[in-house]
C-alpha cells in the first residue's frame with residue numbers, strides 16, 4: 001500500500017471559536033478511513049477544510065506527496081470529491097443533469113458515459129429515474145445521487161460527510177454496502193460519521209474526533225470492542 | 241367602421257407591445273440571472289445599458305480611436321459589437337471591484353443591494369461629467385426605417401421587427417447556452433446552490449463573471465433599441481425599472497418568468513396607450529406590480545416567497 005492522502009496539523013477557527021485544533025490523518029490507497037465524533041466535534045469543518053471550502057489557519061493537505069491548492073475548485077480538479085452533509089443535490093435539475101455536473105471538473109476527459117453506466121450499475125434506481133427532478137427523489141435516492149454525482153468526477157479520494165444522516169436504518173445498510181463495493185472497485189474513501197457503529201463496521205481504520213482534537217485512533221475492529229468507545233459512541237444505536 | 245378602427249388599433253398596439261416587451265425581456269433576464277446566482281437585485285444593471293449605449297454612440301459618431309480607427313456611421317453592427325463587449329466588461333469589473341469584496345466578507349445580500357445602488361449613481365454621474373446630461377440621438381439612418389402596411393391600417397416599422405428578431409435571437413442564444421453547454425449547466429446548478437456548485441469543481445468566481453458579462457451584454461442589446469426609441473441620456477438606465485418590474489411579475493430568478501413578465505408588461509403598456517391614454521402607461525405598470533405582489537408575491541414562475549428587493 002502507498003500513501004494517498006495526508007492531512008497535517010489542521011487548524012480552523014470561526015472568529016473566536018476554534019473548531020479544529022491541530023488534527024492530522026492519513027489515508028492509504030484503497031483504504032476506507034472514518035472519522036467519528038459527536039455533534040459539533042468539527043467533522044464537517046474538517047471535510048470542508050480539506051476541500052478548500054473554509055479557510056485553514058494552519059496545516060496542509062497532500063495528495064500523493066503533492067501539496068493541494070487552497071482553492072476549492074482546484075482541489076476537486078486534483079482528484080478529491082466530496083458528498084456534502086445533507087446531500088445537497090441540485091433539486092431543480094434532473095438526475096442526469098446532476099450526474100453531468102458531477103463530471104464538470106473533468107472538462108470532458110475520459111469516457112463520461114462509461115462512468116455514468118458504472119454509477120447506474122451501483123445504483124440502478126437512479127437509472128429508472130434519470131429524467132426526474134432530483135428534488136422529487138426520496139432521501140435515500142438523493143443520497144445515492146449525491147454519491148453518484150461525486151463519483152462522476154472520477155476522484156482519487158471519495159469524501160463523504162455523514163451519508164447516514166436522516167435515513168432509515170435499512171437504507172443506511174444499503175448505502176454502506178454500496179460504499180464497500182465502490183471501495184472494492186478501487187476508490188479510496190474518507191468518511192465522516194456520527195453513526196459510529198456503521199462507520200466502524202465499514203472502515204479499515206478510524207479516528208475519533210472530540211471538540212477539535214484527536215481523542216483516539218486505531219483499527220476499526222479494535223475500536224469496536226474498546227470499552228471507552230463503546231460507552232461514549234456505541235451506547236445508543238441511532239443518534240439522530 | 242368604428243369596430244374596424246378598434247381592431248386595427250388593437251392589432252397595432254399588440255405588435256408595438258411585443259416589440260417593447262422583447263426589449264424589456266433582454267434587460268429583465270439579466271436582472272433575473274444575477275438574482276438567481278447571488279440573490280440580490282442588481283440596481284446597477286441599468287448602468288450597464290447606459291455604458292453600452294454611450295460606447296455605441298461614441299463609435300457611431302466617429303470618435304477617433306487613437307487617431308487611426310474610425311467607424312463610419314453606417315457601421316452599426318461593428319459599433320454594437322463594441323458596445324456589447326464593452327458593457328459586458330464593465331459589468332464584470334463592477335462585480336469584481338464592488339461586489340466581490342462584499343461577498344467575501346458577508347453573506348448579507350442587503351449590502352450588495354446597497355452597493356449596486358451606489359454603482360448605479362456612480363455610472364450615471366460619470367456620464368454626466370464626461371459627456372453632459374444632454375439627450376443624444378443615435379444617427380437616424382442606423383436602422384432601416386421603412387414602414388410595412390399589413391392591411392387594416394396596421395403598419396409595422398422595420399425597426400420594430402428588427403428589435404423583435406434581435407431579441408428572439410439573443411434570448412434563444414441564452415437559452416441554448418444555458419441548456420446545452422457545460423457552463424450553462426454549471427450556471428443552472430449555481431442558481432440552485434452556489435456553494436455546492438463549487439464542490440463540483442466549478443470556478444465560482446469565473447462563473448459569476450460570466451453571468452455578469454452575459455447580463456451586461458444583453459442589457460446593452462436592449463439599451464441600443466431603447467436609445468433609438470427614446471434617445472440616449474445618462475439617466476436612461478432608470479427605464480430598467482420597468483424591466484425589473486417585469487422580472488418581479490414573472491418571478492425573480494426565473495428566466496422564462498422574466499420573458500413572460502416582460503411581454504405582459506410591454507403589451508399592457510401599449511394597450512393602455514392605445515385605448516386609454518399614454519399618460520396612464522406607468523400607472524398601469526406599477527398597479528400590476530402592486531397587485532402581483534399582493535396576490536402572488538413569488539411571481540408567475542417564482543420559486544420561493546422571500547424578500548425580493
Ligand SMILES: Nc1ncnc2c1ncn2[C@@H]1O[C@H](COP(=O)(O)OP(=O)(O)OP(=O)(O)O)[C@@H](O)[C@H]1O
Nearest residue numbers: 014017019037038039040041042043044045046194
Ligand atoms: N460557519 C460557522 N460559523 C461559526 N461557527 C461554526 C460554523 N460552522 C461550524 N461552526 C462551529 O464549529 C464547530 C464544529 O462544527 P462542525 O459543523 O464542524 O461539527 P460537526 O462535527 O460536523 O457536527 P454535526 O455532527 O452536527 O454535523 C461547532 O461548534 C460549530 O458551532
Ligand SMILES: [Mg+2]
Nearest residue numbers: 043044045085
Ligand atoms: Mg457535520
